[in-house]
Amino acid sequence: MSNALALPSITTTDSIDSYMRAVRAYPVLSAEEEHDFATRLQRDNDLDAAKKLIVSHLRVVVSIARGYAGYGLPQSDLIQEGNIGLMKAVRRFDPTRGVRLVSFAMHWIKAEMHEYIVRNWRLVKVATTKAQRKLFFNLRSMKPGAGSLKPDDVAHIAHELNVKPEDVLEMEARMGGREISLEGNSDDENEDAFSPIAYLEDPGAEPSEVLAEQQFEQLQSTGLENALQSLDERSRKIVKARWLQEGNGATLHDLAAELGVSAERVRQIEQKAMLKMKTLLVA
Numbered sequence: 001m002s003n004a005l006a007l008p009s010i011t012t013t014d015s016i017d018s019y020m021r022a023v024r025a026y027p028v029l030s031a032e033e034e035h036d037f038a039t040r041l042q043r044d045n046d047l048d049a050a051k052k053l054i055v056s057h058l059r060v061v062v063s064i065a066r067g068y069a070g071y072g073l074p075q076s077d078l079i080q081e082g083n084i085g086l087m088k089a090v091r092r093f094d095p096t097r098g099v100r101l102v103s104f105a106m107h108w109i110k111a112e113m114h115e116y117i118v119r120n121w122r123l124v125k126v127a128t129t130k131a132q133r134k135l136f137f138n139l140r141s142m143k144p145g146a147g148s149l150k151p152d153d154v155a156h157i158a159h160e161l162n163v164k165p166e167d168v169l170e171m172e173a174r175m176g177g178r179e180i181s182l183e184g185n186s187d188d189e190n191e192d193a194f195s196p197i198a199y200l201e202d203p204g205a206e207p208s209e210v211l212a213e214q215q216f217e218q219l220q221s222t223g224l225e226n227a228l229q230s231l232d233e234r235s236r237k238i239v240k241a242r243w244l245q246e247g248n249g250a251t252l253h254d255l256a257a258e259l260g261v262s263a264e265r266v267r268q269i270e271q272k273a274m275l276k277m278k279t280l281l282v283a
Contacts, residue, residue, distance in 0.1 A: 016075055023058035031100065038095035053090045053101060054083075060102055061086055064109050073120055074267060078113055085112035135163060135171040148172070227277040234259065235273040238266060 029037070029052070040049040061082035068078055089105035097104075142157050143149060149157070149172055158165040228236055238259075241250040252263040252270075259266065 016079075019079075020059075020062055023055070023062060026055040026058065029053070029056045034101055035095045038090075038093050038101065041090070042093075042095065050090055053093070054086055057086055057090075057102060057105060058083065060105065061109055064106065065113065068113055068117065073117065074271070078116065081112040081116040082109045085109040088112075135161060135167060139168070139171055143172075227280040230280060231273050231276065235269055238270050239273050239277075242270060 034053065034056075037046075037049040037052045040046040041053065061079055065075055065078040065082055069075060085108040086105050089101070089108035092108075093101050093104055138161060139157065142160070144153055149168065154165045154168050158168050161168075228239060231239065238255055241255055243249055252266045255266045256263040
């Protein structure tokens with residue numbers, strides 16, 4: 001459906017402002033217009049009606065994406081993921097239920113953004129404290145085999161790394177844990193309240209502060225320092241300026257001016273460097 005609709009797109013960091021101006025230009029639909037377009041889509045598979053529904057709600061996606069800015073992920077990517085969720089919502093929307101599309105679509109928009117966040121920050125979720133990171137970087141090489149640790153093995157590793165035996169067992173469970181669906185598997189709408197998607201967003205903590213502290217501590221560990229040294233000089237400079245400075249790191253535009261490239265180019269270099277480092281850390 002997305003290819004046929006030719007929706008507005010974000011191609012660079014600098015184009016986000018122009019994208020936002022473009023989506024705000026689309027009129028908000030009245031309840032009657034929304035019901036009419038949704039009926040045409042459901043009854044006749046009218047793609048023009050689908051486009052009307054989607055573009056009138058693109059501003060909702062931008063608004064939701066702002067709420068996840070603190071995760072340090074590109075806003076353009078969050079918006080594009082959210083737009084996918086919006087398209088899924090429009091396809092599944094039933095106008096006979098008496099619910100407005102904006103209420104129905106928020107679930108699908110957040111679901112796609114949550115999936116994107118979890119995919120990109122799984123390493124942080126596995127090891128968030130210094131002790132956990134120490135275990136994370138050493139446990140795999142210290143395990144005598146592929147099976148579960150025996151009590152003697154747990155005691156030996158705990159002694160060597162100066163951690164508690166229960167910490168070793170917890171990290172083994174985390175590293176061997178399976179991925180779970182963010183959405184409930186039941187058709188019962190009441191079950192959604194108990195699925196991970198219902199509580200992934202934490203309003204009690206400021207994501208930008210939490211992640212900045214985690215990134216600063218994470219990049220001080222030996223394993224991550226080695227990964228940092230694997231980068232070329234420019235990539236290493238960008239990562240250090242963005243994540244290794246106390247307080248607020250350098251912005252994309254600050255580094256763009258210093259390096260003589262565009263902010264989007266800095267973002268691409270940073271993203272590639274972080275991906276390379278993550279690959280080395282989980283190898």
